[in-house]
Amino acid sequence: CSSKYVLSQMHPMWQGPLAVPGGDRQSPIDIVVRKSVFDSKLKPLVTNYDPQTCQQIWNNGYSFLVEYDDTTDKSTLKGGPLQDQFRLCQFHFHWGESNAWGSEHTVDRRLFPAELHLVHWNSDKYSLFEEAVMEDNGLAVIGIFLKVGKRHEGLQKLVDALPAIRHKDSVVEFTRFDPACLLPANTDDYWTYHGSLTTPPLTESVSWIVMKQHIEVSHDQLAVFRSLLFTSAEEDVQKSMVNNFRVQQSLCGRTVRSSFT
Ligand SMILES: NS(O)(O)c1ccc(OCc2cn(-c3ccccc3)nn2)cc1
């Protein structure tokens, strides 16, 4: 980007750096459909998730994370735009205080009420997430838009666990959850671009894969997300965990490719 610093309009709740030195591939972005470039070399995504690797669910003060055992290649992502094999380490969501907004990416400026991120790291090249997160081809994140509609049966097990992790830093055991149930029916159609983490440390290490097809969850299921708190049990002022999204960042000349015409 022309400016040396990309001012990230950090949400008030963030302590992170206000400016990212030399940030020219920051996320999220607005996906301008008619400017995306079809790439026939983009393959279908290949996910292989083992529900037995699901370990815990916790509130990290930004979102709630479902964490997977990533010490072996049991839950993996490959194909799509990726050259290497990536291991699933966690998934989490971003959402608004109302159904009118909440997603991080937008499509032709359209906002969705929430967005799911499935976070994977390059296990062909690195041995730990913490290592991969600093490298430019270290991570692959699948972004899936949520719309309010019919109840998502697979999501309910996760929704039922949320009251137990209302406060920041609370964690409960969470097992045998198959993240494949959160994927849309069609995973062949996606946009992909090189970007960054959308929360600190905002490192520019992510191959983003944003699904064209959304999933549906019920109003009540999304309302339980909003019952979570940014704050820990000891704090005297409790703040609802809502609007935990970053605003769109400049494209800085990047091309968004599409796997479909
Ligand atoms: N929202 S998003 O999908 O873009 C997304 C995905 C993953 C994120 O991880 C932050 C993080 C970094 N580290 C870390 C720990 C030790 C050393 C280095 C880094 N731990 N968690 C943030 C945002």
Ligand SMILES: [Zn+2]
């Ligand atoms: Zn995220």
